[in-house]
Amino acid sequence: MKAVGVIVEYNPLHNGHLYHIQKAKELTNADIVIAVMSGPFLQRGEPAVVSKWHRADMALQHGIDLVIELPYAFATQHAEIFAYGAVRLLDSLRCDYICFGSESGDIQSFYNAYSLLEENKTNYEQWLKAFMTEGNSYPKAASLAFLQLTEKKTAMLDLSKPNNMLGFQYVKAVCSLKLAIQLVTIARKDANYHDTYFSSETIASATSIRKQLFDAKSGIETITSYIPTHTNAILQAFQMEYGVYMQWENYWPYLKFRLLQIKANELSGIYEVEEGLEHRLLASIQKADSFHHFLTLVKTKRYTWTRLQRICTHVLTNTKKTDIKEMSEPTYIRLLGSTASGRLYLKEKKKNFLLPVVSKLSSFQNQQIALDSKAAAIYSLGAPLSFQQKLTKLEYSQPPIMK
Amino acid sequence: MKAVGVIVEYNPLHNGHLYHIQKAKELTNADIVIAVMSGPFLQRGEPAVVSKWHRADMALQHGIDLVIELPYAFATQHAEIFAYGAVRLLDSLRCDYICFGSESGDIQSFYNAYSLLEENKTNYEQWLKAFMTEGNSYPKAASLAFLQLTEKKTAMLDLSKPNNMLGFQYVKAVCSLKLAIQLVTIARKDANYHDTYFSSETIASATSIRKQLFDAKSGIETITSYIPTHTNAILQAFQMEYGVYMQWENYWPYLKFRLLQIKANELSGIYEVEEGLEHRLLASIQKADSFHHFLTLVKTKRYTWTRLQRICTHVLTNTKKTDIKEMSEPTYIRLLGSTASGRLYLKEKKKNFLLPVVSKLSSFQNQQIALDSKAAAIYSLGAPLSFQQKLTKLEYSQPPIMK
Known part of the structure; x- marks a missing residue:
């Protein structure tokens, strides 16, 4: 089989x-x-x-x-x-x-991108560092650095697209581990990953579907044409x-509680809390009246919304740097x-x-x-x-x- | 003045x-x-x-x-x-x-008790240890040990009464610090400290008053004769x-969350968590459906209800042994x-x-x-x-x- x-x-x-x-x-x-x-x-x-x-x-x-x-x-x-x-x-x-x-x-464009990066590793990493220093988030800096390598080439993979970036990581894992798996x-x-509205009659992004699901007024009826029965x-x-669909706001009381009870030095031990972010998190918690409001207060160019949400998830699950260190496989x-x-x-x-x-x-x-x-x-x-x-x-x- | x-x-x-x-x-x-x-x-x-x-x-x-x-x-x-x-x-x-x-x-009985204990310190501590080893809680063991010293004397302070015990500690603090403060x-x-019913027409214990206050059916009307306007x-x-009166059940979701996210070794760092109690707390949290239920599951002869509640408070406030160590004055x-x-x-x-x-x-x-x-x-x-x-x-x- x-x-x-x-x-x-x-x-x-x-x-x-x-x-x-x-x-x-x-x-x-x-x-x-x-x-x-x-x-x-x-x-x-x-x-x-x-x-x-x-x-x-x-x-x-x-x-x-x-x-x-x-x-x-x-x-x-x-x-x-x-x-x-x-x-x-x-x-x-x-x-x-x-x-x-x-x-x-186009799978070939992924293999090409991988080879290009492997051949220009040092160069790529210098660019990456430079874009990070400018205050960009990691994904933004990575796609900008890649763009530097591909500038003079045509028909190259656009790594600023989220699914191309994710796909590239699958290709990279398979190639660097020299696995026998064939990639397709x-x-x-139609729908784009981040779309928050419905752009086609039968295909919509999960993001837009969730948005409708959480909207008490529109509810599940509006999404029936985009999801199987x-x-x-x-x-x-x-x-x-x-009794409920799960979303971040349901966990806001717990996140708030935890950030009110934890000290900065303990918070800095939580996975992905880096560069003094613990102080920013603690300073914002007293002012916020919802999870969305809290993240808005914490957000900077440096950190993607997604990364901040992951950090909050690790705060909820009390996942520490030392925990993840022992779980590389x-x-x-x-x-x-x-x-x-x-x-x-x-x-x-x-x-x-x-x-x-x-x-x-x-x-x-x-x-x-x-x-x-x-x-x-x-x-x-x-x-x-x-x-x-x-x-x-x-x-x-x-x-x-x-x- | x-x-x-x-x-x-x-x-x-x-x-x-x-x-x-x-x-x-x-x-x-x-x-x-x-x-x-x-x-x-x-x-x-x-x-x-x-x-x-x-x-x-x-x-x-x-x-x-x-x-x-x-x-x-x-x-x-x-x-x-x-x-x-x-x-x-x-x-x-x-x-x-x-x-x-x-x-x-009778203030003299407190001074007598203090002198008696000071004169028989070693003896007292041996009895205390013996009663603790039998599995008694600290307050129980302390009052039993004191009883050993007073056995042959009459009209001695009854340290099994909660307010006598607390008063004795005031006397002890004043005497051992040699303060100029005069004690009265x-x-x-009428009411006893732990009374949960009303025993007099105008005096009731705070415990019984709170009980009525939290009871949605009886509410505040039943306590008006026991509290000033x-x-x-x-x-x-x-x-x-x-929007509410505060009681432990209001904090149950937070306590549960914290005990679900914390590991045993971290929990053992919380103030007053001793003798492997962390394992008992973690084993009970999944089974409990209220704070009261939780404490019932954790309770043993060794730990008073009050001590367990204090431990839960320290879990809520994330107060560690190392924190309290630095706060002796x-x-x-x-x-x-x-x-x-x-x-x-x-x-x-x-x-x-x-x-x-x-x-x-x-x-x-x-x-x-x-x-x-x-x-x-x-x-x-x-x-x-x-x-x-x-x-x-x-x-x-x-x-x-x-x-």
């Missing part, structure tokens, strides 16, 4: 993702699709609108055969570490292909069962769900997997998976008090979903 | 306190009464029902001339440290007398302005309010005070007062989200109340 891997968040799964899954199978002719999916907290440093179990369910309903959790230590990270962890997991699952969406849609990319249809049903079931394959084909693949290939498959939480314990469970427990606090225990319990009692 | 000091919490101020204030003046013939009063968190490890400013207001309305905040580092402590801090502050304010309520009402005690009228008005004003006199007579006393005696008087928070900064401000900020989180900022601001913007 051949497998194609996709790296996803499904927050929530929409028609664009459906297209991606179909194309992945079509282009590679693989027997199954494996999704490595972020858990409760996402790459942008946000809580997922619904739990990982509900999102795994969405995935299994729409063509994914195995859903594997990307551990917190990789999921809530900048593009390079996020991509590294996901690629490592897909390789440990012995995937033959990885298929990712990009603005470019498809051009994303099952996604719709699962979203509604989650809200019925846990994935150590387990946490199975969230499978189809019959997925189980067939497991049966056939499991003996060749590079990491143990964890179906039952109690059967495997280490620091990395303990962090995932902690993240799930903290995530559940975003629900109203009376629903929290039920939601936390999912982490410990929910067996992998079988479809 | 002569001053008599009282050590209080006024949670809330009731008719029994009124009697105490009147008697204190009557017995000592002092010109003014100075109250050293706990701030937002109390000796029993509980949040005060209303803010320290509202309780200072109650005090000034009922015969207290100066209200001084007992710093968090002494207020949320077992009887010995609580008493030590309060006595030190009253001495630094150059008080002539301290008047305390007790079950005994009055027998408490002004206390009633101030209680109602607080609830009107901040009061370092300032934080003025919360004064009457005209109180201000006259300040004018006449301030130059002889042993510590600086802090009327404006911005004029004095050290670790000890920063902990008080932090406690006030955390305390404000017990109010609904939309009231919190207004409540926190009191700490920084409220000048001492002038009556």
